[in-house]
Amino acid sequence: MTDKIDYISREKFLAELMRYKKGSVSRRHFLGVTGLGLATSVLGAALPGLRGAARAEGSIGDRVVLASWPNYHDPANFDAFTAKTGALVDLNVFGSNEEMLAKLQAGGTGWDVFVPTNYTISTYVELGLIEPLDMSKIPNYDAAAFDPRFAGPGTIDGKIYAVSKDWGTTGMGTNTSHTNGAPLTSWKEFWDITRAEFSGRTTVHDYQLTTIGNALKYYGYSFNSVDPKELADAEKLLLDVKPHLFAITSDYQPAMRNGDAWLCMCWTGDGKQLNRDMPEIQYTLGKEGGEIWSDFYAVPVGAPHRDAGYALINDLLDPMVNMAETLFHGQPVADSRVNAMLSAERLADPILYPAAELLNALEFGAAQTLTNPDRAELMARFKSA
Amino acid sequence: MLVLPLIVVFVFSFGARGPAGGYAPGFSLENFMNLGARWAAFKNTMVLAPVGTLACAVIAYPLAYFLALRVSAKRRTLLLILVIVPFWTSILIRSYAWIFILGGKGIPALIAWMGFGSIQLINTPFAVLVGIVYGYLPLMVFPIYVSLEQLDKRLLEASADLGCPPGRTFLSVTLPLSMPGVATGSMLVFILLMGEFLIPAMLGGGKVFFVGNALVDLFLQSRNWAFGSAVAVALVLIMLVTVTAYMRATRRWAGGRADVSLM
Numbered sequence: 001m002t003d004k005i006d007y008i009s010r011e012k013f014l015a016e017l018m019r020y021k022k023g024s025v026s027r028r029h030f031l032g033v034t035g036l037g038l039a040t041s042v043l044g045a046a047l048p049g050l051r052g053a054a055r056a057e058g059s060i061g062d063r064v065v066l067a068s069w070p071n072y073h074d075p076a077n078f079d080a081f082t083a084k085t086g087a088l089v090d091l092n093v094f095g096s097n098e099e100m101l102a103k104l105q106a107g108g109t110g111w112d113v114f115v116p117t118n119y120t121i122s123t124y125v126e127l128g129l130i131e132p133l134d135m136s137k138i139p140n141y142d143a144a145a146f147d148p149r150f151a152g153p154g155t156i157d158g159k160i161y162a163v164s165k166d167w168g169t170t171g172m173g174t175n176t177s178h179t180n181g182a183p184l185t186s187w188k189e190f191w192d193i194t195r196a197e198f199s200g201r202t203t204v205h206d207y208q209l210t211t212i213g214n215a216l217k218y219y220g221y222s223f224n225s226v227d228p229k230e231l232a233d234a235e236k237l238l239l240d241v242k243p244h245l246f247a248i249t250s251d252y253q254p255a256m257r258n259g260d261a262w263l264c265m266c267w268t269g270d271g272k273q274l275n276r277d278m279p280e281i282q283y284t285l286g287k288e289g290g291e292i293w294s295d296f297y298a299v300p301v302g303a304p305h306r307d308a309g310y311a312l313i314n315d316l317l318d319p320m321v322n323m324a325e326t327l328f329h330g331q332p333v334a335d336s337r338v339n340a341m342l343s344a345e346r347l348a349d350p351i352l353y354p355a356a357e358l359l360n361a362l363e364f365g366a367a368q369t370l371t372n373p374d375r376a377e378l379m380a381r382f383k384s385a
Numbered sequence: 386m387l388v389l390p391l392i393v394v395f396v397f398s399f400g401a402r403g404p405a406g407g408y409a410p411g412f413s414l415e416n417f418m419n420l421g422a423r424w425a426a427f428k429n430t431m432v433l434a435p436v437g438t439l440a441c442a443v444i445a446y447p448l449a450y451f452l453a454l455r456v457s458a459k460r461r462t463l464l465l466i467l468v469i470v471p472f473w474t475s476i477l478i479r480s481y482a483w484i485f486i487l488g489g490k491g492i493p494a495l496i497a498w499m500g501f502g503s504i505q506l507i508n509t510p511f512a513v514l515v516g517i518v519y520g521y522l523p524l525m526v527f528p529i530y531v532s533l534e535q536l537d538k539r540l541l542e543a544s545a546d547l548g549c550p551p552g553r554t555f556l557s558v559t560l561p562l563s564m565p566g567v568a569t570g571s572m573l574v575f576i577l578l579m580g581e582f583l584i585p586a587m588l589g590g591g592k593v594f595f596v597g598n599a600l601v602d603l604f605l606q607s608r609n610w611a612f613g614s615a616v617a618v619a620l621v622l623i624m625l626v627t628v629t630a631y632m633r634a635t636r637r638w639a640g641g642r643a644d645v646s647l648m
């Protein structure tokens with residue numbers, strides 16, 4: 001601080017403003033004497049987003065809205081994108097595909113890019129909610145480099161509607177300091193221990209596909225079942241378990257990290273992130289099976305900052321950027337160009353790449369589960385019980 | 386403009402769920418027949434909204450009394466500002482703070498450290514109640530404060546001069562005359578609480594469900610707009626009945642007390 005008073009009083013500011021408006025002083029004098037000029041240049045230097053799009057080549061606008069999932073992107077990559085293009089990334093986080101679909105059906109989301117899962121894409125295309133991608137704007141996508149098992153569901157009737165982001169599994173994260181060091185290995189154990197020693201310590205997803213699917217696995221039914229009798233069994237189990245749950249949430253890392261929850265229904269990346277920071281939390285798959293999934297980038301019809309959306313997808317699919325992403329979020333990617341750069345140790349990580357016999361038991365989500373009214377109502381009843 | 390959304394909701398409530406979710410036209414009472422499937426949500430709301438309102442009133446009254454009658458004018462302004470300050474931040478942020486305070490590393494850790502065993506506070510009805518009282522307290526404090534502030538102080542002097550002990554003066558003069566403030570504050574808090582969904586979602590962990598949460602789910606997850614509309618219509622009807630009964634009761638009560646005045 002200087003000892004002289006170097007700010008301007010309100011009266012003085014208004015007087016200067018009037019002088020400026022009447023034209024008796026220049027704009028330069030006004031900005032100088034009020035300090036607004038200095039403030040503007042400091043802000044401009046500190047916040048690249050305020051500098052506007054004029055400096056970005058091709059001018060894609062000053063922002064891009066992305067709808068995605070919790071703990072799913074490296075913020076440093078967004079900062080780099082903003083520095084490169086002038087467009088700020090506005091991230092909205094969701095806990096289920098149903099929530100994303102509901103927003104898109106209601107209209108006016110303002111999203112430019114969103115991250116749907118494999119089994120939802122055909123429905124989005126049927127409902128006319130996403131556009132066939134203009135591949136000339138995504139030169140970083142090289143179809144030949146992507147494993148078709150994971151990139152395939154993005155193509156419908158020969159047209160590419162969505163490009164592969166990453167893939168993974170849905171298993172469970174066990175804090176093994178409460179199980180004498182051994183993680184759980186089956187959905188039967190998961191639901192049984194929740195009603196016994198782990199009462200009040202388990203979280204399940206706020207997501208019909210995985211929560212109902214893994215309850216179905218308790219009985220050995222298909223993860224994707226829409227059979228009314230099998231769903232009734234799953235509902236009975238879920239209602240029985242509900243009083244013993246710590247929470248129903250898709251953002252379970254905070255509770256696992258601070259020790260409130262000991263067991264969570266868990267996606268690969270969260271399992272990896274938790275295990276990296278707290279080795280006692282181990283990620284395992286249920287031996288009965290469960291979900292294998294792949295996620296995509298797609299552009300909703302009527303995206304307000306469409307060019308910026310395409311620029312963001314293209315940037316995130318740059319193999320160098322995508323490598324930083326996978327190292328951050330801990331999900332495997334389907335791009336062989338990225339995998340070629342990863343260490344052998346990483347590619348042998350059992351959290352990311354489970355053993356073949358475990359993988360073979362897994363199922364991809366089926367499109368019918370997204371729109372099936374019985375599963376939707378079952379989940380809603382379970383939550384409101 | 387005001388009633389248009391209500392008409393839409395009313396019409397939707399007789400329709401059906403679209404094939405991929407949303408709304409399909411139709412006419413049946415099926416949605417209303419299914420309301421029982423949300424009984425727990427209605428029950429939670431109809432228990433925690435009145436209890437929360439009562440808790441707010443019980444805590445707000447002494448605070449408002451202190452502010453209006455026991456504090457110098459200069460400090461009063463400062464204290465009133467302090468009551469408003471939390472309103473400057475979103476309830477979302479403040480609820481997050483409560484997640485940490487009530488979570489395993491917060492108050493329960495302190496209680497365990499003092500040797501009282503382990504308890505779970507977060508994701509319980511108690512946590513939701515704490516969030517409700519915290520979030521809605523200012524809405525209760527201000528109406529009560531205003532009614533106490535406007536209270537004719539000469540009435541209190543008169544009561545004392547005529548030999549009435551302070552406790553009795555409070556019960557038979559101050560309290561009855563400030564009841565309109567309590568009634569206004571309670572109405573305000575109660576109506577807002579009946580539609581609350583954010584606090585139960587954040588501090589209830591998806592386990593303490595309000596009708597508001599059931600509505601969010603029906604519109605934003607399971608996409609059953611028709612059933613969602615029926616739930617909303619049912620909630621509006623319940624509010625209409627409760628609020629009318631409440632207004633009748635307070636009016637009758639106020640009518641019986643109309644003689645309390647200096648003039």
